[in-house]
Amino acid sequence: MPQKIAAGNWKMNGTRAALDEARATAAGAPDGVLTLICPPATLLPLMPAGLAKGGQACHPAASGAHTGDIAAPMLADAGATHCLAGHSERRQDHGETDADVAAQVSAIWSAGLTAILCIGETLAEREAGRTLDVLFSQLEGSLPEGATAANTVIAYEPVWAIGTGKVASPEQVDEVHDALRGRLIDKLAEGGEIALLYGGSVKAGNAAELFALENVNGGLVGGASLTADDFLPIARALAES
Numbered sequence: 252m253p254q255k256i257a258a259g260n261w262k263m264n265g266t267r268a269a270l271d272e273a274r275a276t277a278a279g280a281p282d283g284v285l286t287l288i289c290p291p292a293t294l295l296p297l298m299p300a301g302l303a304k305g306g307q308a309c310h311p312a313a314s315g316a317h318t319g320d321i322a323a324p325m326l327a328d329a330g331a332t333h334c335l336a337g338h339s340e341r342r343q344d345h346g347e348t349d350a351d352v353a354a355q356v357s358a359i360w361s362a363g364l365t366a367i368l369c370i371g372e373t374l375a376e377r378e379a380g381r382t383l384d385v386l387f388s389q390l391e392g393s394l395p396e397g398a399t400a401a402n403t404v405i406a407y408e409p410v411w412a413i414g415t416g417k418v419a420s421p422e423q424v425d426e427v428h429d430a431l432r433g434r435l436i437d438k439l440a441e442g443g444e445i446a447l448l449y450g451g452s453v454k455a456g457n458a459a460e461l462f463a464l465e466n467v468n469g470g471l472v473g474g475a476s477l478t479a480d481d482f483l484p485i486a487r488a489l490a491e492s
């Protein structure tokens with residue numbers, strides 16, 4: 252069975268005052284689930300024990316003259332075990348291409364971290380009936396050779412469901428996750444064991460029905476990961492799934 256993962260992506264939110272929420276999340280994190288928070292990099296070394304920590308993005312190089320960027324070994328040094336790659340906000344705001352994302356995933360692996368590779372279609376792509384084509388092509392282009400269940404997690408995040416309150420329906424998520432699972436099994440020796448997360452407006456009220464789906468192994472949660480009151484019921488729903 253793939254690992255169950257409740258992952259929070261704090262995005263560009265949180266100063267030291269937010270560490271109280273991380274502490275409360277760590278204190279209430281259920282057994283049987285990897286509860287992980289990806290805070291802004293400034294908070295990484297300050298995060299409490301009892302939670303896994305992740306970066307939100309990294310530069311493909313291990314060090315060098317890249318003002319304002321963060322390298323994967325720095326994230327590892329600050330306590331991260333995971334790092335997101337290819338989040339749609341990075342693809343949009345920073346023009347990251349599949350090739351850029353693949354280079355980041357390689358850097359994440361080289362630093363000994365697990366990559367959480369994010370893929371997702373826009374509303375226009377879904378309405379044009381191209382959802383699976385887009386996802387398969389992102390998978391092909393942004394996941395380098397060498398993915399294993401230990402070094403890779405895949406997060407399906409439909410762009411139209413991120414931060415909009417519009418969660419994908421269980422039928423839509425089921426269809427995509429089954430297709431992704433099939434593709435991973437076809438391509439990779441450990442494709443059946445790689446955790447597949449859903450992300451996009453996950454909250455306590457919809458978590459249980461999403462986590463009940465066969466190929467949903469957890470969630471990548473934005474807004475509802477910022478407080479323990481919102482995030483812990485999601486992690487608990489996963490533990491009970």
Ligand SMILES: O=C(CO)COP(=O)(O)O
Nearest residue numbers: 260413414451452473474
């Ligand atoms: O982008 C997301 C997580 O990476 C999802 O964000 P929301 O949960 O705020 O929709």
